[in-house]
Amino acid sequence: MQTKPTVFIITGLSGAGKTLLLQSLEDEGYYTVDNIPPHLIEHFLNILCTSNVKKLAIVSDIRWKNPDKLNELFKNVESLAKCNMEIHKVFLKADKSELINRYKKTRRTHPLGLSLENAIDEEMKVMSEIESSCDIVIDTSSTEPTEFKKRFFQMIKEDMKKLKLNFISFGFKNGIPQISDYVFDVRYLPNPFYFPEMYELTGLDLKVIEFLEKFKETHETVEKIANLAKFIQDKYSESGRIEAYFCIGCTGGQHRSVYVAQKVYEILKNEGREVSIDHRDIER
Secondary structure, three states, X not given: OOOOOEEEEEEEOOOOOHHHHHHHHHHOOOEEEOOOOHXXXXXXXXXXHHOOOOEEEEEOOHHHOXXXXXXXXXXXXXXXXXXXXXXXXXXXXXXXXXXXXXXXXXXXXXXXXXXXXXXXXXXXXXXXXXHOOOOEEEEOOOOXXXXXHHHXXXXXXXXXXXXXXXXXXXXXXXXXXXXXXXXXXXXXXXXXXXXXXXXXXXXXXXXXXXXXXXXHHHHXXXXXXXXXXXXXXXXXXOOOOOEEEEEEEEOOOOOHHHHHHHHHHHHHHHOOOOEEEEEOOOOO
């Protein structure tokens, strides 16, 4: 059975969070279009009927300075689609004082081109009728961006993607990866480098693995990093963040860091978590 397309048509007051919401939906796999003319929305809806795109989010608002056309669209949009689809009309708003503060912070010009207070008053007036046509209305006045995203996805009963954990092993002598969010130094573990039979091996080779696993601190290190990674993944996933980089280093990036990063990766992978692994310096 083919899943019918899902569409979010987003509008509302300038500065209320439309761009943030559009970006959040894009992160969740939606095809997104910003600042689309109202008369082109019918065209985009019907592209879904013959394309592989099944999740669409579009923004159309006062920037086109044609509130009558926008109001007509929001009242009748369900009749425009030539195939069965799930359409949600979203209206974002905020208090006048909050909108003024946001404009002061960004130093952007209101699209109506009037003085800021007059522009906000005018937009609130012309957009009020459109608000009544929407099935999802959110006031973002006292809401932090992460809480706003979490609240929206709860409202539409759609789970946000889990934070992806990227593990990178590296050697400190070659520099810490610039992309790192969390850096772990495992140079306190016994070093296989000083044993001739393991000098040219890596943390992926059985002899090195057996050597490192003789030590209690090796198991403790793997367990603690894995638990922290799982904790961070669970907590950050609520904020809508997409990726985090855990960089695990030893001196050369060949033995200890490779073993620990690989082991933590395997533990989380076996639990069904979203993870990746890269041994940056393993062949240096």
